Amino acid sequence: MLGKVPQKYKQSLSWRTAAATLHDIAAAVLAWVTAYWLRFNFDIPVQYATSMTRTLFWVVGIQTIVFLAFGLYRGIWRFASIPDLRRIGLAAATSALAAPTVLFMLDRMEDVPRSVLVLDPILLLLIMGGSRFFYRAWKDGHLFSLQQLGATPVIILGAGAAAAALLRDLASDSRWRVVGLLDDDPAKAGLRLQGVTVLGPLAELSRHAKRLAVENAIVAMPSRTVGERRRAMEIAVEAGVSALTVPSMADVLSGKTAVSQIRNVELEDLLGRDQVQLDDAGLRGLLTGRVVMVTGAGGSIGSELCRQIAAFSPAKLVFYEASEFALYSIEQEFVQHFPRLAIVAVAGDVKDAATLEQAFSIHRPKVIFHAAAYKHVPLMEADNAWAAVRNNVFGTACVARAAIRHEVERFVLISTDKAVNPTNVMGASKRLAELACRALQEQSPLTCFVSVRFGNVLGSSGSVIPKFREQIEKGGPVTVTHPDIVRYFMLIPEAAQLVLQAGLMGKGGEIFVLDMGEPVKIADLARDMIRLSGFSEDEICIEFTGLRPGEKLFEELLADSETTLPTLNPKLRIACANETHEAEWLATLDTWLAVPVKPADEVKQELKQWVPEYMVSTRPAIL
Missing domain, CATH: 3.40.50.720 (NAD(P)-binding Rossmann-like Domain)
Structure with missing residues (x-):
């Protein structure tokens, strides 16, 4: 074993071993002599002093051999503990039997008092164990420092x-x-x-x-x-x-x-929730040894999904990401932290059917987690409205159809609470993506389509938390849109775990709703962050700027016409919706999405025809 230790540590180890060995030899000598002193009240007769000296070499030699046999020099005094004391006790007990046996064979122990044979192992245990624990107490600072x-x-x-x-x-x-x-x-x-x-x-x-x-x-x-x-x-x-x-x-x-x-x-400590109980056996059946693809793999949700999936040892994990930097970042992270996991980094847009076809043909994924999306509400509300629809609906349809063609077993769409009674283009586009997946499910007996809705996740791109931190670092003010605005929050790891669980539980066509807990007032969130940063509201004030375009005072997880059914996991429920769509519906949707460019007002009006519950915002865009 020592040959595998780096050279710079060998001298240190050998020096420590030699010092510990010499210490215990000295302890054995001291214990044997002290046992005689105690036996004769510190006045040893000449006859017994000669006996003590004559037997000392044999006793110490036997005890040293026993110490080595029990591995007393493989431990580190700095971390001496009960197991170390137990080994010392066993070594002392063994030597207490071995030494008298040898002495008896030499001269029948005629000049060795029997009480010395009893006192010696007790003193040996006290000296050796005491010195080790005294050293640890000193190093740990339990003595005066x-x-x-x-x-x-x-x-x-x-x-x-x-x-x-x-x-x-x-x-x-x-x-x-x-x-x-x-x-x-x-x-x-x-x-x-x-x-x-x-x-x-x-x-x-x-x-x-x-x-x-x-x-x-x-x-x-x-x-x-x-x-x-x-x-x-x-x-x-x-x-x-x-x-x-x-x-x-x-x-x-x-x-x-x-x-x-x-x-x-951190704020996450105040808003975090109890750990998710995962069906590990079921998820191993779904993910272990399988090829898994994650779209939007470089994003906050996509990257955490990749980390959670990696724990189940897939045969291959395919990152599909449009952002070169995000793709590079997640690839480098996995090269460092998961060196044995086979990964593939594919640079591609979810709207690019040719790139998708090539990726599916080469890697043959069996499970897809579709996290790629445009999700920033104000940015998607005006000039980028059609880009949001194309990315979130057409992109979803492209990935879903590739999954059907290549007989993917499970397709999981990451949706949002903003898809419920949407008041913005982003939410309406995600609702339309849900509907498209349900329609495709009716045409695909081999691929199971599942959608998962949840609210805001702490630390995700576009979250208010990084924005508040930046404002506090600059000395304020912290800007909140409305004093009564509330949102649901969840930690990214919890959201990813529940997405995996929903993906396992789905039978096809379901929309799973995550238990987001109690809604949080954004103004209270801002106050907590100010206090946790060591400031008062007198030092860093909160300013209310007014609701942004498409923004609600509160988010809903279920539409008015929907009900939910419980699942075996208390944090997951199934939304029961009644809509069904024929093949013609999908064909008409494809035709609408094929147009490369549309003005924002036209997008919103037409989007309302596809998602009747969508309420077009009349507030001007404020970015």
Whole structure:
């Protein structure tokens, strides 16, 4: 094994091994001599002193051989733990049997007191184990450390396993000095965790922060529900202390990060929700060993879908993307993080039937996730209205027809809540794309078409979150269109996981609706971001600019004429719609979409004929 270790570490390892071996030899000598001293009250008779000296070589030699056999020098003292102590105990017990046996064979142990044979392994265990744990305590900072005198005092919210791990890591960190813990479990009040007292419930943070001159609180509750973590963070913000948090336990256990990698609380922590429970077995049947294609693979949703799909080891993952930079970025990410996964990067537009045909013919995908879309509402409302329709409807139809021709088993359309009773071109175009997929389903017995609707995802391109961050960094103001405007929000990983789950559950023609939770007031969102950034509304104000073209005060996930049916996954429901379309409907749609250019007003009027519930916005475009 040592031959595989880089040369620069070999000397360090051999030096440490030699030092540990010499230490334990010295410990064995000390234990044997001390056992005699204790036996004779520190006044050893000459006869027994001679015996002690004569047997010392044999006892220490036997014990050294036993230590090597038990691998005591493969451990690292810096991280000495219970398993190390157990090995030392077993080694001491084994030597306690081996040494008397050898001594008995040499001279029947005539001059060796029996009590020495009992005291020696006990002293050996205490000296060897104690020195290791003393060294670790010193390195971990549990002993007196001058570094801690200048450290910033901090309170930890939570007194569970994560808090214990965090305390161990922070003990040797010169930046922080933990002065107390807070936890809502009344049974923990007054108890001590690694020497730090649980002061009381979370609600008392303000009082203890003032008393202890604390300006920072670390939320160490990664295994609790999102609601509990959100409440802890809000208590910290209301108490006027800077809210910090630790990584999720999933990231810690997977080795992606350590508990001690403390970071600022982000808005995602306040809006995040409990983890999605995936049907892993079903998704492995759908994705493992199969060729999967993702259109719009470089976008926020498309790229996260690719990451989630990669976990199920597809035979090949095909990125189909119109943006060269986005395609390059996702390809390089996968080359670095998924080197064993076969990937193909195809630069192509979803409206380009020839490129699609070539990609399908060469790679033969069996599952398609269609995430490519124009989705920015104001940009698509005026000059780009026809571009939105062509991309979102004609592009979807092109990919769907290629899927049918090449007998793709499953086609999943990423739709939007803006498709419900749409008031903008983007939403109406996505609704028309849903209708086109349902119509194609009636003509395709081999390909299963599924649509998935959800609202805004945090951090996606065009999201308000990056815009608010930029405005706060510039000193404000933060602009919100209307004081009462509300939106549904979801984290990108959760949305991608539910899209995969919906794709698995669909039988053909369904429109799945994601449970988006409670709607959030955008004005409240802005206030939270200002507070989390360490400012007040007096320092960074909020300005209301008026609704933009095609923008609603609130979004709906279901149209008025629709109802929903539950599924086995509580976060997914199926929208039941009654529309059916004949082949002539699709042919007429194709003819309409074939026109290369149309003026925005004409697009909106004609779009209303295809989507009757579409309400054309009369507000002027403001970009």
